[in-house]
Amino acid sequence: MEKVLDVKDLHVSFDLHAGEVQAVRGVDFHLEKGETLAIVGESGSGKSVTTKALMRLIPNPPGRIKKGQILFDGRDLAPLSEREMEKIRGKEMSMIFQDPMTSLNPTMKIGKQIMEPLMKHQKLSKQEAHKRAAELLVLVGLQNPEMRMKQFPHQFSGGQRQRIVIAIALACNPKVLIADEPTTALDVTIQAQILELMKELQKKIDTAIIFITHDLGVVANVADRVAVMYGGQIVETGTVDEIFYDPRHPYTWGLLSSMPSPDTDHEAELRAIPGTPPDLINPPKGDAFALRSEYAMAIDFEQEPPLYKVSDTHFVKSWLLHEQAPHVEPPEIVKLQRRSLPGNYEKPVLAGEGVDNG
Numbered sequence: 026m027e028k029v030l031d032v033k034d035l036h037v038s039f040d041l042h043a044g045e046v047q048a049v050r051g052v053d054f055h056l057e058k059g060e061t062l063a064i065v066g067e068s069g070s071g072k073s074v075t076t077k078a079l080m081r082l083i084p085n086p087p088g089r090i091k092k093g094q095i096l097f098d099g100r101d102l103a104p105l106s107e108r109e110m111e112k113i114r115g116k117e118m119s120m121i122f123q124d125p126m127t128s129l130n131p132t133m134k135i136g137k138q139i140m141e142p143l144m145k146h147q148k149l150s151k152q153e154a155h156k157r158a159a160e161l162l163v164l165v166g167l168q169n170p171e172m173r174m175k176q177f178p179h180q181f182s183g184g185q186r187q188r189i190v191i192a193i194a195l196a197c198n199p200k201v202l203i204a205d206e207p208t209t210a211l212d213v214t215i216q217a218q219i220l221e222l223m224k225e226l227q228k229k230i231d232t233a234i235i236f237i238t239h240d241l242g243v244v245a246n247v248a249d250r251v252a253v254m255y256g257g258q259i260v261e262t263g264t265v266d267e268i269f270y271d272p273r274h275p276y277t278w279g280l281l282s283s284m285p286s287p288d289t290d291h292e293a294e295l296r297a298i299p300g301t302p303p304d305l306i307n308p309p310k311g312d313a314f315a316l317r318s319e320y321a322m323a324i325d326f327e328q329e330p331p332l333y334k335v336s337d338t339h340f341v342k343s344w345l346l347h348e349q350a351p352h353v354e355p356p357e358i359v360k361l362q363r364r365s366l367p368g369n370y371e372k373p374v375l376a377g378e379g380v381d382n383g
């Protein structure tokens with residue numbers, strides 16, 4: 026597999042009066058060509074800051090990339106000048122946000138907004154860009170492109186606007202598309218349509234996607250791999266199968282336990298993770314999740330756990346993986362939650378897993 030992105034020891038901080046907010050604290054991950062990586066975690070865990078850093082969209086001041094490498098096709102983006110980054114942003118790498126209006130210009134016709142990156146980055150003529158913009162609108166599922174191109178953002182519904190943002194993001198066939206909670210602001214039916222659209226588009230064009238969500242429920246549907254973030258770090262990473270069927274980190278168990286599901290049988294047992302995320306100005310020493318974990322051991326309050334390898338694709342940052350740690354099983358509800366995975370999601374066979382009749 027070819028790595029399109031390789032992020033190494035990324036640290037991002039915000040310098041505030043109250044102190045240095047260490048929003049991202051040593052993040053390592055990679056993205057393979059054409060794959061979808063989901064980044065999940067509670068609000069405040071550093072998902073947006075991590076991905077904004079990749080695009081070099083951290084406002085400075087107060088923010089800064091403190092340390093680390095962002096290797097894109099082997100080239101480090103961290104030290105690039107704004108001018109060099111402008112050639113990459115929107116062309117090689119695009120980002121879409123929760124609220125499509127943050128990306129759209131309310132005063133400009135949709136057609137022009139789609140044509141702009143095509144003329145700037147692809148050097149298309151006005152006529153060529155117009156033709157391509159119409160094609161892109163059809164590709165993202167909007168009818169009557171010629172008429173639509175003359176309209177302004179407010180003349181579209183929320184779901185349609187997000188489709189337009191996706192069209193703009195994909196206009197230059199980027200190698201990487203970052204989608205930061207792209208469906209959170211939309212109602213459930215429209216959410217499903219947008220996710221379906223992203224899946225379809227990914228098959229057609231070979232873009233690698235980083236899909237950020239706080240909702241593990243959508244992950245099984247869209248992702249190949251998952252990175253679980255907590256307190257500015259990745260605490261577990263694995264294939265979708267590994268994360269749903271063989272999760273190892275207590276925080277991942279917590280996220281799975283609190284995953285809302287249409288299956289009402291065990292709704293009553295759903296539980297939110299107790300406590301609150303760590304203070305990032307004074308991050309706890311040891312395992313940042315220890316204060317909230319019923320499985321915490323003495324060492325968790327003293328020393329940060331290393332990253333343990335479970336398989337070639339599965340890594341866990343928890344002392345529970347130490348060979349001398351007591352063996353603990355995930356809570357029952359984590360197993361029950363598998364029932365609420367999408368119907369077309371087939372149970373994988375993983376090493377050490379018994380047959381599950383759920």
Ligand code: ADP
Nearest residue numbers: 039046048067068069070071072073074075305
């Ligand atoms: P997530 O996307 O996982 O919900 P974020 O990446 O947005 O979380 O935030 C991670 C941390 O960084 C939070 O503690 C947040 O308060 C802090 N943060 C984000 N942006 C800024 C900023 N512009 N100034 C100060 N702190 C910030």
Ligand code: MG
Nearest residue numbers: 072073074205
């Ligand atoms: Mg966010």
